[in-house]
Amino acid sequence: MLTNRHSSMDVQYFQTQRPWLSLYGMRIRPIPPLGSFSSNPPVDLALIHQVLSDDLLFEIFVRMTPYGLGVAACVCRKWRYATRNPVLWQKACLTTWQIFGVEENLQMVRSSYGGSWRRMWIMRPRLRFDGIFVSRNTHLRTGVAEWKVLNPVHLVCYYRYIRFYPSGRFLYKVSPHRLKEVAKYLHGKGSMVNSVYAGRYTLDHNNNQVDATTLYPGLKTVVRIRMRIRSTTEGANNRLDILAIVTSGIQEAEIGGHEEQVLEAVEGWQEDETHNPDVPAVSHKRGLAPFVFVPFHEVETSDLNLPVEKMDFYVPG
Incomplete structure (x- = not known):
């Protein structure tokens, strides 16, 4: 008896009437006035x-x-x-x-x-100009033994920030500070005081490749970054995979020239290219985490603002 009762309840449950399902796909139009026989389409009353x-x-x-x-x-x-x-x-x-x-x-x-x-x-692959590209990098560093603690290990976190402009220019900054603290400096032409450096980039559509070059005048160093544009969804263009980061020295004669002339001289670079025989080019193997795009309206709420203790690693996808 119990089996029959439960089976009848199940049948009744599955046969519950849902009249609102008949409204799916129907277009609701305004009702014309009584006695009106006009064949014109209804007027949008929004x-x-x-x-x-x-x-x-x-x-x-x-x-x-x-x-x-x-x-x-x-x-x-x-x-x-x-x-x-x-x-x-x-x-x-x-x-x-x-x-x-x-x-x-x-x-x-x-x-x-x-x-x-x-x-x-x-x-078409493109660079986005309505936000900032952020690369979050971490590495382990052995600390100094103090008191009874032996070989402490620290998790070091730092960021690379790039903001592109349609004119072929970009702003670049490496900092341990989080996105919401650095975003205010990535406006305008950059400030040497805030360690924000301006540079130039080229875009190769055949390989979806971006070559960015910037100059550290005080350090007499050229930084060149080669990246590839990637999208997590169609048309997003919200990732930049780092293919290579190369630093090289430049000669005193080149430093004395205008910054634009120096940047033009080092464009179209090869990975092992150097501009100062005394300071050979160095290809970096660390700090190559992909850049993640963050729109300006998400700067304050982005997960990249979380401290190390709440996000000890980050997978950009």
Whole structure:
């Protein structure tokens, strides 16, 4: 008897009526006035669409960032169609790849992306300028024995920060301080007082490769970093895998020249290339953790701000 009762209860449970399921996929439209036989489509009664005309909506969208357009496209169907305007994505592409010039970008979108600027924005590897790339590195260091403690071991944590600009420039800083403390220094042209150094970079689309070069004037040292762009999701471009970090000395004559001339002289480098016979190039094998992109609006809340005792390792993915 108990078995039959439970089986009947199970059947009743699985046959529970769910009338709201019949509403899925239905489009709810305003009910026309009684006696109206107009065949015109119903008018969108959303207040924001009554206030903003299509021209004003376009003027707002054209001033938004590409990622802001992606967020706006999720609001409603009308905004989704409005954000597909090719003019918006053409502006985004020409701004992002301005170092290649207008003509080269036009040839690229026609030959590789079927004339679609939006598809070019999503598929073509690029550097992101709306945030900071952060590389979190840790290593173990043996401390000095004190009192009864023998061979203490310390976990050392430090960061590499890079902020790129569309003009081909970037800011670079190595610091033990966390992201929210350093982000305020990565604005403007950089400050030698805060150990923020400016440099230049080149982008190779064939290999998704970035070559960045900066100069430490006081140390008479050139730092060259070779990286490869990677995305965790399509179009994200939120990782930079470090392929090589090379430091080399430069001669006194080169230091006396303008910084731009020095950076131009060391561009297109080879890994074992050196500019001072007395100070050979050194290829570093440590501190090669991938760069993780953090947008400006997530600087304060990023997990990279956690102290060592709460995050003793970090896997960027």
